[in-house]
Amino acid sequence: MAKLNQIIAVSKGVKSETLRSLTAAHRDVQKQPLLSGISRTYQPKDDEGERLPAESTRVQLTAQGVIRDVKASLTRLFDVVASQDYANRDATADIVVDGQALLTGVPVTYLLFLEKQLTDLHTFVEKLPTLDPSESWTFNEAAGYYATDPVQTTRTKKVPRNHVLAEATEKHPAQVQVYQEDVIVGTWATIKFSGALPATTVRDLLERVTKLREAVKFAREAANSIEVTDRHVGDPILTYLFG
16 A cells, blocks of 8 residues: 555656646647548459559548547546545644644644744744844833943044134233133933844744744655545546446
8 A cells, every 4th residue: 555655756757747648649640641541442354454453541540449548547636636625625744843742633734834924934034134242232122122231432523722822912912822722512322223133043043943844844744644544436436437
């Protein structure tokens, strides 16, 4: 008795082979010369007349013969696909992660769907934004995102100053140099916000997705290892059609 994974491996080849057979049959029955034959014999008017050889063309293809071949090919296909689909209906397995069954009796077709979804989810999680590791972040429950501690920075303003180079005398005015001095006029308190996630959170999510995807793969393999009962549905269907 074959296992489901063996039937799955065989069915693809059977489908391709049947398609080739049907295509060839469809093409051949369109070729009228293959379906036609003729036989011609010549009889002279009298014994003195010229003798000519008989001419004949044999029928190379019959519609009944093509139908017979198509029926045989389709019977095999119908039986293989039925065996696979009936087995898929019965093939189930548990999804087990860290010794705990997350789901039990999951159909193999759903396991295939879930495996693809988890592959897509892995790609999604892998691209999630992470917080700048050079900053110290705290989650703000009220706002729903992360924030840094306030960082104090000063604001300065240039103020002109005078520097007396020489005092005034009776003959000369004072010599004064004007320059700009940076004077602190205020203080900035800066808080950064971010809707990204900590890198550790993203790594944990990736590990979970990977672990679950592996568990689904194991479950799929287990479900596909059930033994398959051969189903013979092609003959009654095609006998009804073609006799």
